[in-house]
Amino acid sequence: MNELERYQDPLTIQRVLHSASTIAIVGLSGNELRASNFVGYYLKRHGYRVIPVNPRETEILGEACYPSLSDLPEPVDVVNVFRAPDALPAIAQEAVAINAGTLWCQFGVVNEEAARIAEDGGVTVIMDRCLKVEHARYVGRMHWLGFNTGRITSVRGSLQ
Amino acid sequence: MTAERNLPEAVREFGFETRQLHAGQRPDPNTGARAVPIFQTTSYVFEDPESAGAYFNLQEYGNTYSRIMNPTVAVFEERVANLEGGAGAVAFASGIAAQQAALFTLLEPGDHVVSSSALYGGTVNQFKHLFRKMSVELTWVDPDDPGAWRKAVRVNTKAFFGETIGNPAGNVLDIDAVASVAHEHELPLIVDNTFATPYLCRPIEWGADIVIHSATKFIGGHGTSIGGVVVEAGTFNWSNGRFRVVADPSPAYHGLQFHETFGTYGYLMKLRAETLRDLGAALAPLNAFLFLQGLETLSLRMERHVDNARAVADFLEAHEVASNVTYPGLPASGYRPLVEKYLPRGAGAVFSFDCAGGRQGGQDLIRSVALWSHLANVGDAKSLIIHPASTTHRQLSDAELEAAGVRPGTIRLSVGTESVDDLIWDLEQALDRVR
Numbered sequence: 011m012n013e014l015e016r017y018q019d020p021l022t023i024q025r026v027l028h029s030a031s032t033i034a035i036v037g038l039s040g041n042e043l044r045a046s047n048f049v050g051y052y053l054k055r056h057g058y059r060v061i062p063v064n065p066r067e068t069e070i071l072g073e074a075c076y077p078s079l080s081d082l083p084e085p086v087d088v089v090n091v092f093r094a095p096d097a098l099p100a101i102a103q104e105a106v107a108i109n110a111g112t113l114w115c116q117f118g119v120v121n122e123e124a125a126r127i128a129e130d131g132g133v134t135v136i137m138d139r140c141l142k143v144e145h146a147r148y149v150g151r152m153h154w155l156g157f158n159t160g161r162i163t164s165v166r167g168s169l170q
Numbered sequence: 171m172t173a174e175r176n177l178p179e180a181v182r183e184f185g186f187e188t189r190q191l192h193a194g195q196r197p198d199p200n201t202g203a204r205a206v207p208i209f210q211t212t213s214y215v216f217e218d219p220e221s222a223g224a225y226f227n228l229q230e231y232g233n234t235y236s237r238i239m240n241p242t243v244a245v246f247e248e249r250v251a252n253l254e255g256g257a258g259a260v261a262f263a264s265g266i267a268a269q270q271a272a273l274f275t276l277l278e279p280g281d282h283v284v285s286s287s288a289l290y291g292g293t294v295n296q297f298k299h300l301f302r303k304m305s306v307e308l309t310w311v312d313p314d315d316p317g318a319w320r321k322a323v324r325v326n327t328k329a330f331f332g333e334t335i336g337n338p339a340g341n342v343l344d345i346d347a348v349a350s351v352a353h354e355h356e357l358p359l360i361v362d363n364t365f366a367t368p369y370l371c372r373p374i375e376w377g378a379d380i381v382i383h384s385a386t387k388f389i390g391g392h393g394t395s396i397g398g399v400v401v402e403a404g405t406f407n408w409s410n411g412r413f414r415v416v417a418d419p420s421p422a423y424h425g426l427q428f429h430e431t432f433g434t435y436g437y438l439m440k441l442r443a444e445t446l447r448d449l450g451a452a453l454a455p456l457n458a459f460l461f462l463q464g465l466e467t468l469s470l471r472m473e474r475h476v477d478n479a480r481a482v483a484d485f486l487e488a489h490e491v492a493s494n495v496t497y498p499g500l501p502a503s504g505y506r507p508l509v510e511k512y513l514p515r516g517a518g519a520v521f522s523f524d525c526a527g528g529r530q531g532g533q534d535l536i537r538s539v540a541l542w543s544h545l546a547n548v549g550d551a552k553s554l555i556i557h558p559a560s561t562t563h564r565q566l567s568d569a570e571l572e573a574a575g576v577r578p579g580t581i582r583l584s585v586g587t588e589s590v591d592d593l594i595w596d597l598e599q600a601l602d603r604v605r
Contacts, residue, residue, distance in 0.1 A: 043424075043425055045430065045431045052229060052230060143435075153245075153248050154244050155239055155438075156243075156248055157251070158193075158248055159248065160252065163196055164192065164196075165196065167196040
């Protein structure tokens with residue numbers, strides 16, 4: 011677990027959340043009950059442009075779906091991955107090829123080789139963290155449901 | 171997608187005393203109020219139909235109805251979760267309701283629970299009678315024997331349950347050892363941490379999966395409010411095949427698979443969105459506020475509670491009318507090694523002793539005290555005294571009394587934060603009358 015901490019730095023996570031606007035979600039499911047769909051829906055709701063990447067679908071969450079990262083028609087700030095860990099190195103190579111800013115791998119999507127590929131290609135890596143949870147922790151309303159955000163601050167919050 | 175600045179404090183590990191004041195709350199964005207506002211409110215206006223749908227579908231964190239979540243209660247929940255080191259918490263109208271909800275969420279008819287026999291009498295009653303009505307089987311074990319826990323496991327076992335410091339006999343649970351046995355069998359360990367509070371012990375750090383509190387006691391600390399809370403570590407694998415009721419598509423929530431969809435937060439989501447929704451024992455916002463006031467001084471009160479408890483226990487141990495002083499913090503206690511491991515800051519402030527003269531002697535003592543309050547509660551800043559055999563443990567059989575460490579002359583004390591000399595003075599003059 012400790013070796014993953016370098017991919018979970020709170021300041022990096024906040025920088026990515028605050029600076030990103032376009033997020034490609036690899037492995038986004040069209041099934042409304044799957045975790046990836048919850049995350050995609052949430053990110054759209056919070057103003058991010060979400061681009062689904064899934065070779066088995068044509069449209070998810072009302073957005074055109076692309077078979078792979080190489081097929082995307084526009085640059086993306088974050089590549090968010092919901093795939094098995096062994097699919098990650100190839101995705102990391104694609105993320106480098108399309109000049110993505112960040113490779114963000116969800117809970118359990120852990121692959122050190124992929125992290126090396128991405129970092130060597132100048133892509134920021136966040137691993138074993140949920141994009142929705144981190145947004146809800148630092149920007150959103152996770153505290154409204156009694157979850158432990160770990161945040162301690164006396165700075166007045168912004169309206170939500 | 172937000173202009174808010176980065177928060178450098180996110181990388182600092184704040185101390186317990188800081189977190190008991192700050193965790194769970196930022197100054198109110200609307201008004202700047204520094205204290206936690208009391209949201210004495212049942213319901214919340216939705217921005218639009220889509221937002222309303224997203225809240226009810228659990229796709230977005232939003233307030234809907236105060237039976238399920240409330241902004242004041244949420245501060246209390248997050249603060250307790252933070253102090254215990256859990257992923258989150260759900261508050262309830264009482265400790266007993268919290269306990270019932272924690273178990274109800276993971277049990278089905280035909281399941282089995284292994285529990286320590288040295289428990290609060292109210293918990294013993296709850297397990298005996300409510301479990302029977304739920305068709306859940308129960309095995310009591312000697313909490314001091316890890317082998318007994320292992321032997322009691324069956325194919326349908328779903329949880330281990332124990333108290334950090336047993337009520338009233340002062341058994342200290344070997345959390346590390348019992349959690350290891352539970353995890354060998356892919357079972358969660360549930361620990362009632364009411365008597366220790368997170369200041370003295372954090373069971374999750376020793377392997378517990380779920381921690382329960384009666385917040386009525388030391389958390390509130392002032393005897394004003396009834397309430398309870400369930401904290402989950404967020405690390406238990408509910409998808410291990412034994413917990414279909416947590417992992418399978420839920421008929422009570424349009425087929426949602428809580429553990430798969432919410433991962434770390436799956437059990438807590440189910441506890442709130444289904445169990446609290448359906449059992450309805452929501453904590454009142456005013457009570458949450460009063461518990462937050464209590465939490466702000468938790469460490470300060472607990473330091474004084476344990477100092478006073480140790481002094482009172484020393485006094486009783488040397489007194490000829492008192493025997494069998496169960497304070498686990500005494501040097502001669504058999505639990506001393508466990509106290510050093512799990513409770514280095516002190517072994518709580520609730521314990522019992524046996525008064526000479528059996529039932530009559532115990533009642534004489536109760537009649538003679540003038541400063542100690544004779545009532546059925548513990549964890550108040552005021553010192554409390556009770557005779558369990560005629561009150562809290564009255565419904566138990568003799569055998570169950572014995573298993574819970576209660577004899578006819580047993581007196582339970584909850585040592586408060588008064589001047590300790592006054593507490594000892596009162597016990598001394600009352601013990602003189604028993605003679």
